Amino acid sequence: MKFKVVKLMRILVTNDDGIHAPGILALAKKMSELGMVKIMAPLEEKSAIGHGITIREPICVETINLAGIGQAWGVKGTPADCVKLGLTEILTEGCDLVVSGINNGPNLGTDVLYSGTVSAAMEGAIFGIPAIAVSLAAWNHDDYSVAAEIAFKLIGYLKENRLTIPKRSVLNINVPAVSREEIKGIQVTVLGKRDYNDRFEKRFDPRGNPYYWAVGDILPFRKDDLIYDIFAVEKNYVSLTPLHYDLTNYQLYTEIRDWGLENC
Amino acid sequence: MKFKVVKLMRILVTNDDGIHAPGILALAKKMSELGMVKIMAPLEEKSAIGHGITIREPICVETINLAGIGQAWGVKGTPADCVKLGLTEILTEGCDLVVSGINNGPNLGTDVLYSGTVSAAMEGAIFGIPAIAVSLAAWNHDDYSVAAEIAFKLIGYLKENRLTIPKRSVLNINVPAVSREEIKGIQVTVLGKRDYNDRFEKRFDPRGNPYYWAVGDILPFRKDDLIYDIFAVEKNYVSLTPLHYDLTNYQLYTEIRDWGLENC
Numbered sequence: 001m002k003f004k005v006v007k008l009m010r011i012l013v014t015n016d017d018g019i020h021a022p023g024i025l026a027l028a029k030k031m032s033e034l035g036m037v038k039i040m041a042p043l044e045e046k047s048a049i050g051h052g053i054t055i056r057e058p059i060c061v062e063t064i065n066l067a068g069i070g071q072a073w074g075v076k077g078t079p080a081d082c083v084k085l086g087l088t089e090i091l092t093e094g095c096d097l098v099v100s101g102i103n104n105g106p107n108l109g110t111d112v113l114y115s116g117t118v119s120a121a122m123e124g125a126i127f128g129i130p131a132i133a134v135s136l137a138a139w140n141h142d143d144y145s146v147a148a149e150i151a152f153k154l155i156g157y158l159k160e161n162r163l164t165i166p167k168r169s170v171l172n173i174n175v176p177a178v179s180r181e182e183i184k185g186i187q188v189t190v191l192g193k194r195d196y197n198d199r200f201e202k203r204f205d206p207r208g209n210p211y212y213w214a215v216g217d218i219l220p221f222r223k224d225d226l227i228y229d230i231f232a233v234e235k236n237y238v239s240l241t242p243l244h245y246d247l248t249n250y251q252l253y254t255e256i257r258d259w260g261l262e263n264c
Numbered sequence: 265m266k267f268k269v270v271k272l273m274r275i276l277v278t279n280d281d282g283i284h285a286p287g288i289l290a291l292a293k294k295m296s297e298l299g300m301v302k303i304m305a306p307l308e309e310k311s312a313i314g315h316g317i318t319i320r321e322p323i324c325v326e327t328i329n330l331a332g333i334g335q336a337w338g339v340k341g342t343p344a345d346c347v348k349l350g351l352t353e354i355l356t357e358g359c360d361l362v363v364s365g366i367n368n369g370p371n372l373g374t375d376v377l378y379s380g381t382v383s384a385a386m387e388g389a390i391f392g393i394p395a396i397a398v399s400l401a402a403w404n405h406d407d408y409s410v411a412a413e414i415a416f417k418l419i420g421y422l423k424e425n426r427l428t429i430p431k432r433s434v435l436n437i438n439v440p441a442v443s444r445e446e447i448k449g450i451q452v453t454v455l456g457k458r459d460y461n462d463r464f465e466k467r468f469d470p471r472g473n474p475y476y477w478a479v480g481d482i483l484p485f486r487k488d489d490l491i492y493d494i495f496a497v498e499k500n501y502v503s504l505t506p507l508h509y510d511l512t513n514y515q516l517y518t519e520i521r522d523w524g525l526e527n528c
Contacts, residue, residue, distance in 0.1 A: 050344075051314030051377045058467070058475040080314075080378075084462050085476060110390060113315045113383075113509055114344075126374060127462070157528040168457070169513050186525045190512040193432070196390070198348050203322070211322040212349060240525065242516035245377055248454040249433050252506035261450045261504065264421040 009035025009159075011097045012090075012124070014082045016116025018045045019064060019074045023102035026144035027134060028069055030152045031099055034159075039072035040086035042079060042116075047105075051119035052078045059085065079120035087127050097155070098124030101134030102147045106174050108137070108230045109194035109221070112243065121170040122245050130165035137233045138177030146183070147175040150238055154186070172241040174233050187237040192228035195219040273299025273423075275361045276354075276388070278346045280380025282309045283328060283338045287366035290408035291398060292333055294416045295363055298423075303336035304350035306343060306380075311369075315383035316342045323349065343384035351391050361419070362388030365398030366411045370438050372401070372494045373458035373485070376507065385434040386509050394429035401497045402441030410447070411439035414502055418450070436505040438497050451501040456492035459483040 011031050015024040019041040031037045043062065060076040073090060075082045079100065087095055100120040112118040117133050124131030132155070136147045151173060158165070165171055176183060197219050200212040221230040229239040275295050279288040283305040295301045307326065324340040337354060339346045343364065351359055364384040376382040381397050388395030396419070400411045415437060422429070429435055440447060461483050464476040485494040493503040 045320075048317050048319045049314070050316040050383065052316045053312050053314070053378055053478070055312050055478050056309075058477050059464075060469075060473065060475040062473070081478075084478070084480075085464060088462050089464055089466070089476070110509060112511055113386065113390075114317055119314065119377075122377065126377075126460070154525070154528055157525070158523075161523070163523050166516060169516050186528060188517060188520045188523075188525065190514065190517055191510055193510075198352050198391070200323075200349060200353055202353070205324075209324065209326070211324045212353065213322050214317070214319050214345075214348070216348075240520070242513040242520055243511040244513035244516070245374060245511070246455055246457075247376055247507040247509070247511070249506040249508035250454065252430060252433050252508070253452060253454055256452045256504070256506055259422075259425070259427050259452075261418075261421070261452065264418055264450060 009096045010091055010094060011035050011037045011099060012083065012086045012095050013037055013039045014041045014079055014086065014100050014120045015103065016042065016046045016049060016079045016120065017104050018042050019072060021104060023104055023136065023144045025066065026148040027099060027102045027151065030148040033152065034155055038086060038090050039066065039069065040075060040082045040090055042082060043074040043076055046078055046116045048114045049078050049116040050114050051080055051122060053080045054078060079116040080123040083120050083123035087129065095129050098129050098131040099134065099151065102144045103135035105135065105139045106137035106233060107133060107135040107172060108174055108233060109192040111194055112172060112191065118172055125168050125170050125245060128167055132171045132173060134173045136177055137174045141177040146180050150175050168244050170243045172243050174229060174239045176233050176236045178236055182236055184235065184237050186240055187226050187232040189229040189232050189239045189241045190227055191241055192221055192223060192230040273360045274355055274358060275299050275301045275363060276347065276350045276359050277301055277303045278305045278343055278350065278364050278384045279367065280306065280310045280313060280343045280384065281368050282306050283336060285368060287368055287400065287408045289330065290412040291363060291366045291415065294412040297416065298419060302350060302354050303330065303333065304339060304346045304354055306346060307338040307340055310342055310380045312378045313342050313380040314378050315344055315386060317344045318342060343380040344387040347384050347387035351393065359393050362393050362395040363398065363415065366408045367399035369399065369403045370401035370497065371397060371399040371436060372438055372497060373456040375458055376436060376455065382436055389432050389434050389509060392431055396435045396437060398437045400441055401438045405441040410444050414439050432508050434507045436507050438493060438503045440497050440500045442500055446500055448499065448501050450504055451490050451496040453493040453496050453503045453505045454491055455505055456485055456487060456494040
């Protein structure tokens with residue numbers, strides 16, 4: 001008779017709001033109910049850094065004691081750096097899950113391209129590790145407990161039902177910033193297209209040189225269909241969008257082959 | 265009888281190697297044979313910055329005189345910042361094409377996620393402007409003339425044959441670093457998956473704190489099929505990969521809807 005060894009889940013937790021942000025603390029605490037958690041996150045806020053990585057400079061790392069967590073690693077680098085370093089230098093025995101967040105603010109539609117939180121999860125997927133990005137879909141909301149609870153329940157459900165996140169893929173979760181009772185359920189969604197009103201405010205420094213502040217905003221989303229992440233969250237659903245990191249436009253690939261470029 | 269007004273093509277040129285890099289100069293000179301060129305590019309090298317944007321700080325801009333080009337705009341920001349600023353503040357009357365490059369080094373496979381050059385072109389696509397990223401697939405090669413010539417020919421061919429790059433899409437061009445005669449032609453490709461050997465070299469600063477240098481490298485690509493960008497370039501073809509910025513994994517979307525998450 002063989003005994004089944006129940007392996008403790010090894011989880012890397014990171015974010016882009018910085019290691020001292022309340023969202024990562026709430027997430028890490030909840031994740032530690034699921035397994036062994038290691039936190040490696042940027043020392044400073046790195047929102048909107050996209051999938052940047054540090055290659056021309058060294059990456060300094062500080063060990064930090066986080067209240068209620070213990071030792072964590074603060075990185076003078078990007079969220080993607082944290083995942084690369086965490087998986088190769090900290091979780092050297094292997095990692096079963098990368099969870100990034102809980103982000104202060106939504107990561108919906110086209111915005112996922114700019115998001116350090118989502119890029120960190122993508123980096124996990126590039127390493128072949130199941131990865132989840134979790135965002136609270138309102139800025140500077142102080143309660144991350146509902147979002148943490150939902151991430152916990154979702155991961156537990158996947159585990160229980162032996163549902164695996166396929167290789168090269170990421171689950172992007174956005175939780176509306178409402179009470180548990182007001183949340184209508186989970187919607188599996190696709191990314192909506194964000195339209196921006198990109199504007200800059202031009203100012204002049206004391207020497208007369210121009211500089212610009214980005215002051216654009218997001219235009220209202222016009223497709224009222226729960227298939228879209230943006231609309232689902234507006235309607236108080238938890239949005240779950242499966243992402244991958246293959247940016248190939250396959251439809252266009254087929255079309256372009258008829259463009260006769262061999263004659264160009 | 266109506267006269268057709270032949271409009272001069274308005275082209276925004278940017279890159280991630282910085283405004284003083286030889287690749288952008290070669291590209292801009294060749295593009296000015298096609299229309300009116302404005303250059304707005306980072307003042308410093310911004311390789312591997314991905315799709316980062318500057319939102320928490322102001323973006324300083326300097327006007328610069330580039331030899332053989334004239335006035336250009338140097339930006340203390342990211343490639344995506346340059347496109348946002350260029351399209352809203354410089355080319356205020358409209359823009360017909362964003363061209364990013366010529367990058368010092370390949371932008372193939374998974375690497376396009378990290379690439380500032382490709383992200384700048386993506387930003388053009390987000391604005392609804394046809395966009396092309398051009399890379400020379402070898403590092404520190406000194407001759408950008410072949411790659412510039414190919415970009416020029418390709419855009420001319422599209423224009424002549426009224427072939428439009430569809431909205432939300434980018435053409436990612438990688439030119440092998442060989443002579444014009446050795447280039448076998450253009451291959452329409454999809455992104456290959458890069459496998460990395462991510463490693464870090466750990467060192468200690470004079471105070472005993474650890475820091476890391478990324479020293480990983482790219483593992484050999486094993487699929488010998490010209491459908492893949494990486495292999496096509498290895499075989500001396502110009503690789504043209506159509507990209508888009510929709511990271512949704514549609515196949516997984518369909519699968520996950522059967523996961524019964526409504527019970528979670």
